[in-house]
Amino acid sequence: MTRPVAPVAGFALAALAPAILLIWGAVSGGWPLWLGFLWMAAVSPVADTLIARGFGDAGPEARFPAADALSVVLALAHFALLGAALWAFAGDWLAWPQRAGLFLGAGMYFGQVSNSNAHELIHRHSRALFRLGAAVYISLLFGHHVSAHRLVHHVHVATDADPNSARLGESFWRFFPRAWFGSFRAGLRAERARAARVGRSNPYLFWVGGGLVCIAAVGLGLGSRAMLDYLGLCLYAQMQLMLSDYVQHYGLRRHISNGRLAPVGPRHSWDAPHPLSSLAMVNAPRHSDHHAHPARPYPALRLTPENPRPMLPYSLPVMGAMAMLPPLWRRVMDRRVARMRAD
Numbered sequence: 001m002t003r004p005v006a007p008v009a010g011f012a013l014a015a016l017a018p019a020i021l022l023i024w025g026a027v028s029g030g031w032p033l034w035l036g037f038l039w040m041a042a043v044s045p046v047a048d049t050l051i052a053r054g055f056g057d058a059g060p061e062a063r064f065p066a067a068d069a070l071s072v073v074l075a076l077a078h079f080a081l082l083g084a085a086l087w088a089f090a091g092d093w094l095a096w097p098q099r100a101g102l103f104l105g106a107g108m109y110f111g112q113v114s115n116s117n118a119h120e121l122i123h124r125h126s127r128a129l130f131r132l133g134a135a136v137y138i139s140l141l142f143g144h145h146v147s148a149h150r151l152v153h154h155v156h157v158a159t160d161a162d163p164n165s166a167r168l169g170e171s172f173w174r175f176f177p178r179a180w181f182g183s184f185r186a187g188l189r190a191e192r193a194r195a196a197r198v199g200r201s202n203p204y205l206f207w208v209g210g211g212l213v214c215i216a217a218v219g220l221g222l223g224s225r226a227m228l229d230y231l232g233l234c235l236y237a238q239m240q241l242m243l244s245d246y247v248q249h250y251g252l253r254r255h256i257s258n259g260r261l262a263p264v265g266p267r268h269s270w271d272a273p274h275p276l277s278s279l280a281m282v283n284a285p286r287h288s289d290h291h292a293h294p295a296r297p298y299p300a301l302r303l304t305p306e307n308p309r310p311m312l313p314y315s316l317p318v319m320g321a322m323a324m325l326p327p328l329w330r331r332v333m334d335r336r337v338a339r340m341r342a343d
Contacts, residue, residue, distance in 0.1 A: 003053075003054070003055055003056035004055060004056055005055060005056045005057070005058045005059075005062070005299075006055045006275075006278075006279060006299065007299075008064055008066045008067055008070055008299060010055075010279050011070060011279050011280075011282055011283075011298070011299065012070050012073070013279070014044075014276055014279035014280040015070075015074055015113050015117070015279065015280045015281075015282065016073070016074065016077060017039065018036050018039040018040050018105070018109055018113070018280070019036075019074075019077040019078070019080070019081050019109060019113070020036075020077075021033070021035050021036030021039060022036035022037070022081055022084075022085070022102065022105050022106055022109060023077075023080055023081050023084045024036075025037075025098075025101075025102060025105075026081070026084035026085050026087065026088040026094075026102055026106075027084060027088070029093065029094050029095075029098050033094075033098055033101055033102055033105070034098075034101055036105050036109075037101040037102070037104060037105035039105075040104075040105050040108040040109055040112070041104065041105070041108065043276075044276045044277055044280060044315075044317060045277075045314075045315060045317050045318045045321075047275075047276045048274035048275065048276050048277050048314070048315035048317075048318065049274075049314060049315065049318065051274065051275055051276070052273075052274055052314075052315075053273065053275065054273030054274065054275055054278065054303055055275055055278070057302040057303060057304055058299060058300045058302070062299075062300060064297055064299040064300065067297045067298060067299050068124065068126070068129060068297075071117055071120055071121055071124075071129065071132075071133075071282070072129070072132065074113065074114070074117040074282075075114075075117060075118070075121065075132050075133070075135075075136055078109075078110065078113075078114040078117070078118075078136050078139070079136075079139065081106055081109060081110075082106070082110070082139060082233075085102055085103075085106045085233065086218060086222055086226050086229065086230055086233075087222065087226075088102060089102075089103075089222075089225065089226050089229040089230075090222040090223055090225060090226035090229075103229070103232070103233060103236070104236075106233060107233055107236035107237050107240060108240055108317075110140055110233070110237035110240070111236070111237040111238070111239065111240020111241045111243070111244075112240055112244070112277075112280070112281055112316075112317060113280055113281060113282075114136055114140070114237070115140075115237070115240070115241040115244065116244075116280075116281040116282050116284040117133075117136070117282055118133040118134075118136035118137050119133070119149065119284065120133070120282055120284075120297075120298050121133025121134075121136070122134060122137075122146050122149065122150065123150070123294050123295060124295075125295065133146070134146045134206075134207075135210075137207075138206070138207060138210035138211055138214065139214055140234050140237050140238065140241075141211040141214065141215070141231075141234040141238070142211075142234070142237075142238050142241065143204075143206065143207025143208065143210055143211055144183065144184045144187050144188070144204065144207045144208070145183070145187075145241070146203070146207065147187035147188075147190060147191050147203060147204070147207070148163075148164070148183035148184065148186055148187030148190075149164075149183075151187060151190035151191070151194070152164075152183060152186040152187055152190055153165075153183070153245075154264075154291065154294060157249060157254075157264055157268060157269075157291060158249060158252050158253050158254045158264065158268035158269075159253065159254055159261065161186075162186075162249075163178065163179045163181075163182030163183045163186055164179045164182075164183055164242075164245040164249070165245075165249040165252070165253075166179075166245070166246045166249060166250045166251065167251065168250070168251035168334065168337055169251075169330070169334070171326035171329070172242075172243065172246050172323045172324060172326065172329070173326070175242070175246050176239065176242050176246075179242060179245065179246075180238070180242065187204075188202075188204055191203060191204055214230075215227060215230065215231070218230045240320065243320035243323055243324075244284065244316060244320065246320075246323055247270060247312070247316060247319045247320055247323055248269055248270050248285075248287045248316070249268070249269060249270070250270065250323075250333060250337065251333065251334070251337035251340075251341075252267065252268050252269070252270070252310060252337070252340065253268075253341070254268055264291050264292065265288075265292070266288040266289070266292065266309055266310075267288075267309065267310060267340060268288065268291065268310075269287040269288035269290075269291055269310065270287065270310045270311070270312050271285060271286055271287055271288050271303060271309065271310065271311055271312065272285035272311070272312040272314075272315050272316045272319070273285070273303055273311070274314070274315035274316070276315075277315040277316050277317055281316065282298040283298040283299065283301040284298075284316070285312075285315070285316045286301040286302065286303050288309075288310070289301045289302045289303070310336070310340055313332065313336075
């Protein structure tokens with residue numbers, strides 16, 4: 001039986017609901033804050049684990065005219081949540097447990113939902129949409145990802161030349177600093193070469209300068225306490241973002257045949273079919289199809305079965321949590337990597 005295709009409204013509900021709850025909770029505290037936190041930390045992972053069955057692929061002729069509009073709404077929700085969280089951190093009306101719940105819930109939202117949506121936007125052909133996605137990354141002090149992702153990761157994925165392709169046996173705690181600084185430098189080199197070739201300014205001026213402006217604006221507008229919370233929140237969100245990269249490419253490598261590197265294919269990304277996280281993360285877990293078709297809009301990304309194909313045993317957020325415990329991660333994943341390399 002053909003499984004139904006997820007409509008754009010399904011993506012909207014799953015991605016916007018936790019943001020609304022967390023914004024409401026930042027303003028009033030109480031149950032909306034805790035529900036928003038629990039949605040990100042428990043409801044989605046548990047539901048995905050119980051269902052563990054993806055929705056169907058869209059047909060090749062399917063069109064989704066509302067997809068870009070939802071991406072814009074999600075970007076605006078990101079800025080609203082960031083502002084509400086920092087405003088709450090600057091005040092004294094939330095007790096420490098509520099502050100911790102808001103910090104963790106918002107950080108997970110930024111690293112999982114905002115990141116996935118911004119990633120979608122920087123692949124759109126529209127200059128306005130691209131700039132909106134870049135602004136989301138700049139607000140998380142991660143602007144260099146706009147360059148590194150498109151010019152380095154997509155070119156060199158599943159090779160040692162890509163800092164964001166985790167090596168077999170490498171723990172997340174070793175990967176995180178190596179990939180962060182490695183992608184910053186690799187993106188900068190790529191942009192310098194591009195600037196020299198086409199005679200344009202280096203966007204790293206905006207990526208770094210924009211981040212510094214954000215830090216100064218928070219410090220001047222909300223005080224030093226909120227600025228420190230902002231730095232911590234960005235670091236936590238970046239960790240969530242890098243967990244996605246770690247999980248989605250761990251141990252997979254492109255083969256060299258006759259002196260040439262194999263083209264990027266479905267064997268070079270770990271996919272996850274789980275429905276709720278796929279909706280909330282605008283189909284980012286259908287990662288191999290994104291690498292094959294970077295410009296394909298998120299509702300049209302496909303999960304067509306191919307054998308053998310790297311498939312995660314649990315949803316992307318669950319695997320991200322597992323990656324923070326290296327012995328458990330290796331026990332679950334290393335044998336799966338070995339099977340993929342043997343085929």
